[in-house]
Amino acid sequence: VYHQETGQVETILAKETILATGGASSLFLYSTHLPTIIGEGWAMAYRAGVRLLNLNQIQFYPVALFEKDKPSLPLPLE
Numbered sequence: 001v002y003h004q005e006t007g008q009v010e011t012i013l014a015k016e017t018i019l020a021t022g023g024a025s026s027l028f029l030y031s032t033h034l035p036t037i038i039g040e041g042w043a044m045a046y047r048a049g050v051r052l053l054n055l056n057q058i059q060f061y062p063v064a065l066f067e068k069d070k071p072s073l074p075l076p077l078e
Contacts, residue, residue, distance in 0.1 A: 019041065019045055019050065021039075021040075021041020021042055021044075021045070022037055022041055023037060023039070024037065024038060024039030024042060025037045026038045026039070027039070035071075042055070
């Protein structure tokens, strides 16, 4: 952990850690998320030797306004 006030780095050991990286919505043809969300957090963790689990638990918004050749936008009811 980096302490901004002191500029010191402290090691904290944990039995398990959850890494929330933002997903990889660009894997899908249509998405309400930015096209720049490409899974770089998963790639970084994988290269560091992290065991990746539950990758099928991707949150996405299935209800969207679709227009061909335009970004998909979530409907206001979300």
